[in-house]
Amino acid sequence: MDLTRSEAAALLRDMDDVLVLAHENPDGDAVGSVYALALALQAMDKRVRPCLDTLPHTMEGLAEGLSFPDFTPRYIVAVDVSDRKILGVTGAGLARDCRVDLCVDHHVSNTHYAQETCLDASAAAAAEIVYDLVKLLNVPLTRRLADCLYTGVSTDTGCFRYGNTTARSFEIAAELVRAGADIARINKIHFETKTRQYAALEREALANLTLYDDGRCALMTVTHEMIERSGVQETEMQALSALPRQIEGVLTAATLKERDPGEFRVSIRTNENADAQAMASLLGGGGHRAAAGCNAYGTRAEAEAAVLAAMRTVLRDQGLL
């Protein structure tokens, strides 16, 4: 039985010596939520330490000037972690099978690996749940807390563009602005900035973008050589997958990233109800209706042909081609 937010807040009120963990390769929601929860517990005079595997340089500002004590943890909280397999334990020097006392999450796929779970799959971001916990704990919403929570909500909703955005996301954002969140700066960092390396790779990738079937299918491939030469990190490269689907008329778009020579990670994105999951599953992958993933192998031409064939098969089945 999952905990309500009030029950989770009651648990947190009783805890001390708390370690707060996120998932590996933490994104904006993971970093923002972990820091927000740690700051809230610290404001309640508890010993607490946020512990991430890495802190992406775009979010160093959230941690700047903060200090957290060293102690032997008695209580471990995981935020935004749907599965123990992706629990970020390196930073904390823990084993991945460590006891997790409380998990605060918004993934419908949560595996309930923790002793207690506070799950709300309707929340666009874990930060939305943490926001409610902060309120329930009667912790004043400082600017730093607001910055952390805004980072979580805005990044997980693609700055309020994605389909997961709800009225509640907007309401929380309004409260965070009133509490002093520096949204101009945060938006600029996350939604209006690209590294030079990424910009160059994106340019090269777009030059490779090819449309098929009267513009209904799109393929964009980034080769191993391009990735190596660019020096772009995996996290930043994820933004590429959104590009080919944006072209008007495209029903299904695939971005192929050749991580190792001959091995392509494929992101499939669709419009107009075309079934990305069905396409990915033809190639042994899975995902959601509008966004799915799989692998493809061989030369670039072979991988592209396999992906295009899967897309066409499903589009024909759906009567869309």
Add this chain to the structure above:
Amino acid sequence: MDLTRSEAAALLRDMDDVLVLAHENPDGDAVGSVYALALALQAMDKRVRPCLDTLPHTMEGLAEGLSFPDFTPRYIVAVDVSDRKILGVTGAGLARDCRVDLCVDHHVSNTHYAQETCLDASAAAAAEIVYDLVKLLNVPLTRRLADCLYTGVSTDTGCFRYGNTTARSFEIAAELVRAGADIARINKIHFETKTRQYAALEREALANLTLYDDGRCALMTVTHEMIERSGVQETEMQALSALPRQIEGVLTAATLKERDPGEFRVSIRTNENADAQAMASLLGGGGHRAAAGCNAYGTRAEAEAAVLAAMRTVLRDQGLL
């Protein structure tokens, strides 16, 4: 003396046979605000007609299935129009010096050309003011009204990314979602869709993007030949100006669009307080601190050299180069 929202609502309550106008080349805020106000007055059993010069195809859904009667207008309202010079009168068959009874606007530069003006320069969009008027008029917020108002607020804030976004923008968005606004569809159309023509032009433009001064200055030029060949419309081409500034480390970026052979429209965008207005004014233009515009003339090389020189002069004056 400007009207408060309550005074403007009182005026609107007494009007009938109302024509609602926007500015020429209407954008999302103009279209959304004009239709929202017209729908609100229609819900009050008034004769009203929205009248735009053009309806961009991305916003045809807002007008779909609506009908407005023909009549001789007794009252003319202009929404989101800062200056009579840009009043969209073609659709209405009016002269540009026609009497405008009421102007509802959010531009600080409003010239007070109307008999009465309801101005709030702190509003991120005219649609935010129209939202308040709809509330004051006690008109129920239908889905269609919510779609119109959300289109206005979201497009003028770049989907809540730009610096003009306020707590109020988020609060209004929350209410519009609760009223049934189809934000997934509207966001997709405005923020996740590019025409094939635009995508091709963007790709070509990015291939032309050049960095100078250790990446602090960026220039991107779209030639007359590229524009003609692409067939991209002026409104869609505006999105290009945002791209070069996004590159990390860029302090000042200029996008040159050769509208007529030898005549370049220049958009200057800056980061880190670099003074775009000062740069543009060196070339006879103007604007704001972070976004300004001017013209440049001659061959592409001559125009680029002139713009780069202006950027460097100001950066040096500011101690940024």
